[in-house]
Every structure is written in structure tokens, then in C-alpha cells.
Amino acid sequence: MDRRSFLRLGAAAPVCLGASGAAVLARAQTQSEDALLATQGWRVYEVTTELSLPPAAAPASAWLPMTAARLGDYQRTLSSRWEAADAQARTALAPGYDTRMLALSWPGPAAAQSAELKAKLVEMVALRDRKTDLGLAPSAQAPREPAATLREYLAPTRLLPTGGIVKTTAQQITAGASDDMSKARALYEWVIDHTCREASVRGCGVGDVARMLRTGGVMNGKCVDINGLFVALARASGIPARDAFGVRVDTSLYGFKALGKSGDISKAQHCRAEFYAAGYGWIPVDPADVRKVALEEAPGGLPMSDWKVRSARAMLFGAWEMNWVAYNHGHDVALPGSASPPVPFLMYPNGETVAGTLDSVDPAAFGYRITSRRMA
Incomplete structure (x- = not known):
């Protein structure tokens, strides 16, 4: 055909x-x-x-x-x-x-x-490809979500609670931040600095956020764990946020070998994240892929100070390369x-x-x- x-x-x-x-x-x-x-x-x-x-x-x-x-x-x-x-x-x-x-x-x-x-x-x-120009001032013409939708993306799920240790941790991370954008930036940087991609984790991980936080120190996992942690912390901070569950469909045109897959993509599933800010709409982020670049881009891994890791870190707050397709934002799916x-x-x-x-x-x-x- x-x-x-x-x-x-x-x-x-x-x-x-x-x-x-x-x-x-x-x-x-x-x-x-x-x-x-x-x-x-x-x-x-x-x-x-x-x-x-x-x-x-x-x-x-x-x-x-x-x-x-x-x-x-x-x-x-x-x-x-x-x-x-x-x-x-x-x-x-x-x-x-x-x-x-x-x-x-x-x-x-x-x-x-x-x-x-x-x-x-x-x-x-x-x-x-998707990119939010965060250098621009908030705009009244930016896409808006209904209040009911934003409330849905503030609610806890079974594995993404917003109280207890999640709430306490979010408050500590965002102390001194005056608006949602600066809070989200603080959460993004904290998640990257306090997590580590773990190759031995099956699939994309489970996303049990409270369990991750209770471990203390470096919290290992994969994309569902790392990006789910960002989403839970954002919701606990009063910022609507959501996971985006999907699969990679092409190699990276930006030169990241670790961030692409084509042909047989049976094991190329990937979870991303985004948060909502008034005057901008939904803003894409992906702290998990920053950690993936650090672990997998070169044999033996790359230090966080490497230019390629720093490039991914800068790009993935506000942009997604769309060599990936989204299925849904669902949690606790019957x-x-x-x-x-x-x-x-x-x-x-x-x-x-x-x-x-x-x-x-x-x-x-x-x-x-x-x-x-x-x-x-």
C-alpha cells in the first residue's frame, strides 16, 4: 500500500x-x-x-x-x-x-x-521539534489550560504522592524561589544532581517516588523514576506537571547517540516530563535524558562537566527533540x-x-x- x-x-x-x-x-x-x-x-x-x-x-x-x-x-x-x-x-x-x-x-x-x-x-x-523560548516574557497569548485540567495534573497518583517526604523535599529544594518558573528550574537541577541512571533497572523503571526519596543520597533509576520524581516534586510545589509516556522512533539529529533509536524500537520506550507555567503553557523537560547522556553517550560514561552533558542539560529544560512519539500522560491505568x-x-x-x-x-x-x- x-x-x-x-x-x-x-x-x-x-x-x-x-x-x-x-x-x-x-x-x-x-x-x-x-x-x-x-x-x-x-x-x-x-x-x-x-x-x-x-x-x-x-x-x-x-x-x-x-x-x-x-x-x-x-x-x-x-x-x-x-x-x-x-x-x-x-x-x-x-x-x-x-x-x-x-x-x-x-x-x-x-x-x-x-x-x-x-x-x-x-x-x-x-x-x-518542540521548544519554548524562555527568554521571552510571559504572554497573554500563550496556550491556556482549563482550571479542571490543571487540578488533575496537581493530584497525587499511587506512585507519585505529593505529601509526606515528597512535600518536605520539594519545600527544601524550592526555598527562596519566588515563582513557578524558578521553582521548576530548581527542581530540574536538583533532580539531575541527585539521581543516577542505573543500567540494571528493567525497562524504564517503576516510578516509586517516595521509595526513591527514602533511600537518601544518589537515587538510581531510569526515565520513569527520574522524570517521575520531577513531576511529583513539581506537583507538591503547586506546579501542574505530567509525565509523557512514549517511544523513540528515530536517531538524534542533534548528535546524541544515546537519545535515539530507529528500526526495531521494541525496547526504545521513553518517559518525558513537562510542567505548566502561566504565560508559557506546557514546558518540556527531560532530566532523565541528561543522565542517559552522562551514562551512555561514550564508553565508560561522561562526567557531568563534559560539554555534551552540559549541552543536553541546557537543551532539555524547555525543549524536546521530536524523534520520539507520545502515547499518553496516564497514571493508574485501568x-x-x-x-x-x-x-x-x-x-x-x-x-x-x-x-x-x-x-x-x-x-x-x-x-x-x-x-x-x-x-x-
Whole structure:
């Protein structure tokens, strides 16, 4: 299927389920492809998630994260489609945070399944780099969020509390800061200075912020831990903040080898963060990637004083290179049809089979593969 045919498919009727069980979802396009690509800086990627479970896994269910439909002026999902033979398949929206997913179910029984349980989700996403000019004065024309939305991004979650040791730590860090921007800057610098990326942590980490703070000293983890710590401290300081859960889809055009991935991106999930400031809107940050550059950019790591680490540190307060696509901002996500408790976040495929819960951070054992390619 060529690219334009694919995008025309993306503007078609919403769901069609045939006798073969193949299904197609289309999300309405808000802009034509040509109009979108004519504006400066947009790049289009095809992101494909493929799932294959053995026949004996049935009855089985799976939940695949879907890319956010529209975020600011830096992400547009142009179209989505799926194929899911012999499965009951539908899109679902988890309560709160606008967390979208493709929900799949193979009812079984296992003896009735003669072939592998397969599904494929293909999404076309347009991205362009994001930067907030913090050298400008706050503007009345800046994007504004409704008060209810800001209250949602001040609330605690199960792993991101805002009281107790989190509140006390936030107050200590921001003492003397007079406004939200200076408080957020103090939190960003503190998180970078007091955390360390730990390669042995599985996946992207868990994000148990209170446990991290109770360890004292250097707090090890990965992006969900480090950026989640920033988000919890910001909320405890009265600053609306949120995680952004997604996956890297391309190499870095800025020269950071550690901050990009293309082709097979099954293990390229990455969580980012942002905070809200009146007169600016949502401001992107990523202290976890500063620590990733320090650990992984060169063999043996780089000192924090290295020019490349300092460059990442300066850039990632106010900017994101969009070689990464966002799924959602969700926490404590209830998976529809699952009897299990809500998952802390939805950034990986999740699955349950007759044998139990699948390991989301082990693509091979689970049976999924995610790939990306940049369209010409």
C-alpha cells in the first residue's frame, strides 16, 4: 500500500469487522498530508506494533498503547489501522488522562485455536521539534489550560504522592524561589544532581517516588523514576506537571547517540516530563535524558562537566527533540476487561493469557515487536 492510499484509508469510516476478523480503525485527519508537510519542520513516521501469541495462550487479552491524536503544535496522528484475525478488537479510552489503547481479546478455548493469535497496529504520526523560548516574557497569548485540567495534573497518583517526604523535599529544594518558573528550574537541577541512571533497572523503571526519596543520597533509576520524581516534586510545589509516556522512533539529529533509536524500537520506550507555567503553557523537560547522556553517550560514561552533558542539560529544560512519539500522560491505568489492578502507566503492550500476566518489558517473551520508519 502506498503512502497516499494509506492516508486516504485513515480518513475512512471508523471500524469495519469482516468475516476474517480483520479490523480497520481510522482516526479523522485534521489536516491533509500536503498541508501538514508544507509547514516547517514536520516529519512523518510509520509506527507498527505486531503481536503474536501461541494458540495455547487462549483465552487471552492484550492492550496496545496508541499514539496521542494531537499534542500542541508538535504531534499529529494522521491515521491508524489494525488487523486482528480471530480477535475481538476495539479502541478504548481509560478514565482520566485521555489514555488510548487498542483492546484485543481471543476468547478461546485454547483447543479451538488452530493458529497463532496475531494482531498488528499501524499508525502514521507527524512530529516536529518542540521548544519554548524562555527568554521571552510571559504572554497573554500563550496556550491556556482549563482550571479542571490543571487540578488533575496537581493530584497525587499511587506512585507519585505529593505529601509526606515528597512535600518536605520539594519545600527544601524550592526555598527562596519566588515563582513557578524558578521553582521548576530548581527542581530540574536538583533532580539531575541527585539521581543516577542505573543500567540494571528493567525497562524504564517503576516510578516509586517516595521509595526513591527514602533511600537518601544518589537515587538510581531510569526515565520513569527520574522524570517521575520531577513531576511529583513539581506537583507538591503547586506546579501542574505530567509525565509523557512514549517511544523513540528515530536517531538524534542533534548528535546524541544515546537519545535515539530507529528500526526495531521494541525496547526504545521513553518517559518525558513537562510542567505548566502561566504565560508559557506546557514546558518540556527531560532530566532523565541528561543522565542517559552522562551514562551512555561514550564508553565508560561522561562526567557531568563534559560539554555534551552540559549541552543536553541546557537543551532539555524547555525543549524536546521530536524523534520520539507520545502515547499518553496516564497514571493508574485501568485496562478494560482485565481483572487485574490498574497498571501504573501504559507505555508497553500489556497482556494476559490462560497462563497469567505477560512480561511487558520483555518483547521476545511476550511476543511483540515495535518498528518505526521515517516516510520519504
